[in-house]
Amino acid sequence: MMMVAQAHVGLLSFTSCIPCVPLPCRLKFGFTKHKTLTMATMSDDPIREWILSEGNATEIRGIRSIGGGCINLANRYDTDAGSFFVKTNRSIDSSMFEGEALGLNAMYETRSIRVPKPFKVGTLPTGGSYIVMEYIEFGASRDQSALGRKLAEMHKAGKSGKGFGFDVDNTIGSTPQINTWTSDWIEFYGEHRLGYQLKLARQQYGDSLIYEKGQRLVKNMGPLFKNIIIEPCLLHGDLWSGNITSDKNGDPVILDPACYYGHNEAEFGMSWCAGFGGSFYNAYFEVMPKQPGFEERRDLYLLYHYLNHYNLFGSGYRSSAMSIIDDYLRMLKA
Numbered sequence: 001m002m003m004v005a006q007a008h009v010g011l012l013s014f015t016s017c018i019p020c021v022p023l024p025c026r027l028k029f030g031f032t033k034h035k036t037l038t039m040a041t042m043s044d045d046p047i048r049e050w051i052l053s054e055g056n057a058t059e060i061r062g063i064r065s066i067g068g069g070c071i072n073l074a075n076r077y078d079t080d081a082g083s084f085f086v087k088t089n090r091s092i093d094s095s096m097f098e099g100e101a102l103g104l105n106a107m108y109e110t111r112s113i114r115v116p117k118p119f120k121v122g123t124l125p126t127g128g129s130y131i132v133m134e135y136i137e138f139g140a141s142r143d144q145s146a147l148g149r150k151l152a153e154m155h156k157a158g159k160s161g162k163g164f165g166f167d168v169d170n171t172i173g174s175t176p177q178i179n180t181w182t183s184d185w186i187e188f189y190g191e192h193r194l195g196y197q198l199k200l201a202r203q204q205y206g207d208s209l210i211y212e213k214g215q216r217l218v219k220n221m222g223p224l225f226k227n228i229i230i231e232p233c234l235l236h237g238d239l240w241s242g243n244i245t246s247d248k249n250g251d252p253v254i255l256d257p258a259c260y261y262g263h264n265e266a267e268f269g270m271s272w273c274a275g276f277g278g279s280f281y282n283a284y285f286e287v288m289p290k291q292p293g294f295e296e297r298r299d300l301y302l303l304y305h306y307l308n309h310y311n312l313f314g315s316g317y318r319s320s321a322m323s324i325i326d327d328y329l330r331m332l333k334a
């Protein structure tokens with residue numbers, strides 16, 4: 001145990017100095033008015049059609065484009081029945097938005113932390129797809145302890161009858177995230193999280209060294225989960241500061257999930273980009289008690305996201321991922 005604790009101190013000081021790199025896609029995409037939508041007639045615009053029927057509006061008063069997204073065009077529709085948030089993408093089928101809607105809905109159904117209620121997903125007659133959801137007016141408050149408490153309430157309420165996974169695969173950044181239902185968490189995390197990213201690194205960079213060592217860690221990580229019972233909890237899956245905000249009342253809001261049912265501790269895998277402080281964790285653990293060995297697993301959960309960043313953004317993240325693997329191999333004598 002002594003050795004484990006010391007190794008952890010080393011890992012912690014190492015990981016805490018890795019900067020959170022904002023996604024480069026934010027710089028690449030400009031925002032233009034979505035002319036085809038505003039000029040379309042009702043019959044060839046399923047978004048307008050939905051808003052004016054099931055959306056309960058009789059009049060669309062304005063459509064405004066919203067910046068800040070990475071991948072899709074975002075618009076706010078103001079109507080006499082309130083505002084709707086709409087994302088469109090002209091070049092993909094509806095599966096990405098269907099995944100997002102399923103995730104948002106699963107989180108919404110827990111009635112814990114606030115997320116936009118998803119209303120409708122569909123395809124556009126000109127090709128591409130869209131999602132309509134609740135528009136949330138954001139506020140400025142960042143109440144860390146409310147965030148910790150509400151997130152823990154979501155983890156506690158979001159139970160799965162099918163084990164670890166989700167009904168659909170989704171994406172983490174733009175990397176596919178495989179959610180095949182699996183009854184054993186260690187197997188799920190080893191194969192569909194770490195294993196998937198390791199294979200990708202080997203495929204795209206020919207990095208067989210990180211692949212081999214990473215797989216050695218996967219095969220030997222069992223002891224890190226000793227003496228705990230792991231229940232599948234509903235996770236946001238991509239929780240970092242860019243996806244955390246608050247509403248006008250100051251209540252925390254989380255957006256853009258990559259949901260699946262997993263070990264609750266995996267939710268902190270992006271923590272180096274999330275700015276979680278002491279009051280966040282204290283509030284969290286009041287609702288979801290900290291399990292033995294939490295600290296020793298923390299870097300294992302960062303590792304998935306470091307590997308993903310390595311695969312998405314290149315070798316800057318390789319050494320971070322590699323040091324975590326090396327430290328664990330040493331700690332586990334593997």
Ligand SMILES: Nc1ncnc2c1ncn2[C@@H]1O[C@H](COP(=O)(O)OP(=O)(O)O)[C@@H](O)[C@H]1O
Pocket residue numbers: 066067068069070071072073074085087116133134135136137255256
């Ligand atoms: N439900 C919502 N209500 C209001 N604004 C939202 C909502 N969801 C996202 N936004 C804002 O819209 C912008 C783009 O959304 P985002 O989900 O990042 O798009 P993308 O799928 O392209 O990454 C962001 O600036 C975000 O703050």
Ligand SMILES: *[C@@H]1O[C@H](CO)[C@@H](O)[C@H](O)[C@H]1NC(C)=O
Pocket residue numbers: 054055056119
């Ligand atoms: C529209 O009204 C119906 C009936 O009152 C309600 O069930 C439904 O949730 C409303 N839709 C939206 C998007 O608010």
Ligand SMILES: *[C@@H]1O[C@H](CO)[C@@H](O)[C@H](O)[C@H]1NC(C)=O
Pocket residue numbers: 071072073088089090091092
């Ligand atoms: C749509 O999605 C694709 C694939 O994710 C992406 O490359 C493209 O930039 C997207 N954008 C728009 C606005 O259609």
Ligand SMILES: *[C@@H]1O[C@H](CO)[C@@H](O)[C@H](O)[C@H]1NC(C)=O
Pocket residue numbers: 023068069070071172173238242243255256
């Ligand atoms: C949430 O994070 C993802 C990347 O992990 C990003 O693509 C997305 O734009 C973020 N969402 C918001 C609402 O900013």
